[in-house]
Amino acid sequence: MNTQSNPGRAQAVAFANFALIKYWGKRDAQLNLPDVGSISITLDTLWTRTRVELDPTLEHDLFELDGQAGAPGSARVVALLERMREIGGSRVRAHVHSRNNFPTGAGLASSASGFAALVTAADRAYGLGLTPTRRSELARIGSGSAARSIFGGYVEMHRGNRSDGSDSIAEPLAAADDWPLEVVIAVSDRSRKSVGSTEGMQRTSQTSPFYAAWVSNQPADLALAREAIAARDFDALADVSEASALAMHGLAMSARPGLLYFNATTMECLHTVRQLRADGVPVFFTVDAGPQVKAICAPGSADAVAAALREVRGVTEILRAGLGGGAACLDKQARSSA
Ligand code: DP6
Numbered sequence: 348m349n350t351q352s353n354p355g356r357a358q359a360v361a362f363a364n365f366a367l368i369k370y371w372g373k374r375d376a377q378l379n380l381p382d383v384g385s386i387s388i389t390l391d392t393l394w395t396r397t398r399v400e401l402d403p404t405l406e407h408d409l410f411e412l413d414g415q416a417g418a419p420g421s422a423r424v425v426a427l428l429e430r431m432r433e434i435g436g437s438r439v440r441a442h443v444h445s446r447n448n449f450p451t452g453a454g455l456a457s458s459a460s461g462f463a464a465l466v467t468a469a470d471r472a473y474g475l476g477l478t479p480t481r482r483s484e485l486a487r488i489g490s491g492s493a494a495r496s497i498f499g500g501y502v503e504m505h506r507g508n509r510s511d512g513s514d515s516i517a518e519p520l521a522a523a524d525d526w527p528l529e530v531v532i533a534v535s536d537r538s539r540k541s542v543g544s545t546e547g548m549q550r551t552s553q554t555s556p557f558y559a560a561w562v563s564n565q566p567a568d569l570a571l572a573r574e575a576i577a578a579r580d581f582d583a584l585a586d587v588s589e590a591s592a593l594a595m596h597g598l599a600m601s602a603r604p605g606l607l608y609f610n611a612t613t614m615e616c617l618h619t620v621r622q623l624r625a626d627g628v629p630v631f632f633t634v635d636a637g638p639q640v641k642a643i644c645a646p647g648s649a650d651a652v653a654a655a656l657r658e659v660r661g662v663t664e665i666l667r668a669g670l671g672g673g674a675a676c677l678d679k680q681a682r683s684s685a
Contacts, residue, residue: 502518
C-alpha cells in the first residue's frame, strides 16, 4: 500500500556482493527461487547508481545502462517495475538510468548491485515505503544474488520453501565494522562472460550428475560459514569458502557441455593465494561466473596480497574494496554530484 508520498523521482546506490558460500541453481526460474541458500559479503567500492523517473507520457519503460539504451537485462528490469507498480497500484512507466563503476557482466556481481539499486530507487519513486526485507524479495526477482545487496556487511540469503518466494529473502548476519575484511580483485578479462549465470545454472541443474549432491551438502557449508563469521574465525571461513567456490566450479564443469569460467590466469591466481596462505598471509579466494579472482584478506594483509597478485602473468588490473553498507537512496546533494 501507499504509505509514503510519491516523489516520482529517486536515485539509489547499491554495492556489489561476493558470495563466500555460493548460490548456483534454482527451484523456480520465474521467481528466481534458489535451490540453495548462500552467504556473502557486501563491498564498499563497486557500485551501481540508478535513477528512476516516473513519466505519465511513456507507453513503455525506458532502461539505460552506462548511457546505452535497451541494454541486456531490460526485460528483467521491466518485469520488476511491473511488479512494483502492481504493489503501488500505479500504471505510470519510468525512465531508468543506471551506471556501474566497474565492468558489467564480467563476474563482478553487476546484476546484484544493479537490481538492488533499482528496487531501492523505484520503491522511493513510486512511494511504496517497503521494508528492506520486502525489497530483498523483489530484488531477487531481478537476480538471485541481488537480494543480498540490499544489506551491508555479512549477509545470508535463505533458500526458503514457499512457492511464492516470500521466505526466499536475505538477512544481515553481521555488520561490516564487526569484522572489516578486505578484498583484492585480480582482473584478467573485462569482457562479458559467454554463458551468463542464469543460463549456466539452468544447464548445470539439468545436466550435471552431481547436482543433487551439491544441493544436499549446502546446509552444512552454510552452518560452518555462519559459525566462522560469528566467531571471527578467519581460517574456518577460508576453508569453507574455498571449498564452496571450488565445488561450484567443479559442478559447473560437470554440466554438459561443461562450463569453464576459469582462464589460465585464474588458475595462477588461485595457486598464488594458496601459496600466500601457506606462507602465513591470512587470505583466501573465491571466484564467480567469470575469470576474476577475489582474494579475501584479514585486516592488514591486503597490501601484500595485492602486490603478489599484481605480479601474476595475465592480471591486467587490481581492484580493492572493503566491506560496505546496504542499498540506500541518495539525497538531493549526492544526486547532483552523481
Ligand atoms: C556465481 O544472481 O547473477 O555469482 O539469479 O540468474 O540472476 P540469477 O543469477 P546471479 O548468480 C550469481 C552466481 C554467482 C554466485 C553467487 O553470487 O552466489
